Amino acid sequence: MSALRILVPIKRVLDYAIKPRIAASGKAIDLTGQKMSLNPFDELSIEASVRLREEHKTRIEDILAFSAGPQKSQDALRTAMAMGADRGLLVDTATTELEPLAVAKILKRVVEKEKSNLVILGKQSIDDDAGQTGQMLAGLLGWGQATQAADIKLEGDTVTVVKEVDGGTETVKGKLPMVVTTDLRLNEPRYASLPNIMKAKKKKLEQIPLKDYGEGLEGRLEVLQLVEPPPRQGGGKVADVSGMISKLKELGAL
């Protein structure tokens, strides 16, 4: 039974309660001065890894929270550490935007260097909604993967994952090493307690510049434009029941 070294990749994104505004360029979201938080799916991944430790105690050797992003991503990593990750690793991308394949390539090198044997990550980040990184990483590593996890069980070197699929769940089983992506019903993430927030400040947070990860990370796509969803059509009022019936008929609902 191998010791577990868990890698939890996370991302700092525009807080989901904030309405995104398109920047003047029309090609990006304006993030200046906006509230940024941890990607909600990533909270689930951290919670899942911390619960694995609570269940399996000493067998969990390490929980490493990872992020590739600007300097400010340190906040997200500190939050992850306050929730229970042991240390943090930030690949400083400065202003470079990474596509999922580039992130997966970086993660592959992190996995190899850190000897991780379980990667738990959100099924998508709510800013780009690409939903690709986990799958690409599993492909690059040649590992098994279980996506959209609603439950994760570890017995020996076997990982059993309940997956959310259309109309229900699908339960799959695989051997370590493995990539698991998290979905909504997996757990209810904890609040970091003050003592843990303070302890997190003293935990190790390593920083590596993006260039140390070599070539092949450049983007392949160009954003042409961002468009807001069409505004909702306002409702109308009808005077009485017969008015309503005729309106419904007019709309073809009757």
Place this chain on the structure above:
Amino acid sequence: MNPSNVLRNVARATRRPSVAAVPRQRLLATGLRLSGWRTVTTTSEVADKPGAAPAKKEVKFTADSYPNIQRGSQFSKLTAEDIAYFESICPIVSTEKGATQDDLESFNTDWMRKYRGQTTLVVKPKTTEDVSNILKYCNERKLAVVPQGGNTGLVGGSVPVFDEIVINMSAMNNVRSFDAVSGILTCDAGVILENADSYLRERGFIFPLDLGAKGSCHVGGNVATNAGGLRLLRYGSLHGTVLGVEAVLPDGTILDDLSLLRKNNTGYDLKQLFIGSEGTIGIITAISIVCPQRPKSQNVALLLVESFEKVQETFVKTKEQLSEILSAFEMMDINSQRLVRQVTGKSHPLKGEAPFYVLIETSGSNAEHDDEKVGALLQNLMEDEIILDGTMAESEAQVRELWTWREGVPEALGHWGGVYKYDVSIPLSELYLLVEDVRAKMSSLGLLSTPENPDNVVVDVVGYGHMGDSNLHLNIPVRGFDKRVEKALEPFVYEWIQKRRGSISAEHGLGVAKSEFVGYSRGPTELAVMQRIKNMFDPNEIMNPYKYIKA
């Protein structure tokens, strides 16, 4: 407070296009923010039998609960001509025009289902002139009226006692102007507080008042009752922020004191009389108010504290270290938190338990600066062992979630069928002692539920409130309104407060509930002057009768 809140909160939570990607339980948590028992499944922990949940019982008529109040003999009864006249002015709801008692129910009954009037007519003016015409007519005909806003009051002030005509302000709901340089908003009285706030937020400002009922209450009602709320600590009372009032006097005169000036020392400050007058000297039809900048950065922390002494220490330290960015300091006792947990079925953000919980909010302009200050404060509080534990919101969702543990208290308490509510100001050092004394009294009378007697009428005795303003909410959730409980509470609570020179009504007003007790906080001279003011404005006493002050 009401279902519209739920919708609005869900709407807010779903504004983000990628909503499908958001964890559902969080969305739900946000949606349920103020929804209380109406939508939440109950987990039965104490003595809450299935089916014991509040049945849709008929609400007792206020006139029956207060047999000493008699209908004013000077008032006329409505005639068909009266109704025809009102109908010529604006939309009305009238039993003469086919409306049923059910249609009138929401205008006759308050949201706590504690007060119920017997009106047969609701008028919904659309303009100030409509209000003027209505009042002029009522004054001449000696028809009593009740001005009504969002009907979210807690003292029965916004519903009739007998057959008073309800003048519902909901159709006057337009913003009249906003000056983005001075931050001064002028709007109709019937604008819903949350709508005013959203309007301002889009323009980089906020309404200087925030309270749990914001999704339903009207700004006119807020001013008429001088509502306090969650941010009074930071932005001050409406007596300071309201710059002007447009009001219609009982004889139909339109008093246009809609000033846009912060400084105006020219004679008596008439608008101040309307702030907190509870519709007894006229109807506020519009207000102008100075609004602060929308804070760019907000932090919320929830703390666990072992005693009320430590809560006070926390307050002192918090003021010291956060000074200008502190925007709320709320105290909740453990009983309130347990009841919210029980009613909503949610798990509490803090793992352990302690007698007191404190919620701190900061509003500032520089997130880094604020984070550093809050971080340093929390570290000091922990290191000096003033608090036991705590947590900090890391996202907007968590900000809202932490607030539900304060804002959700009143709604959760209503779960068992009734709540006796006292909203009082007490010198800070003795603030919580009142809760302990009332609890001891209920216990000694054998009225309090215990593990042995889980069905006793008093569910619990709960204290929470705006610590920053020395304002305590003493709440006694009950399984039904009960004379024994009332006898135990009154005049005990009022005498207790009088001894400490506190106020029997800090921010909820007087209405029906407290009008006869006003003497505990005001002397005969003060009351006599108040009575003269009332007589001067409203000699026929048609405005919101049977309430407010009883000389």
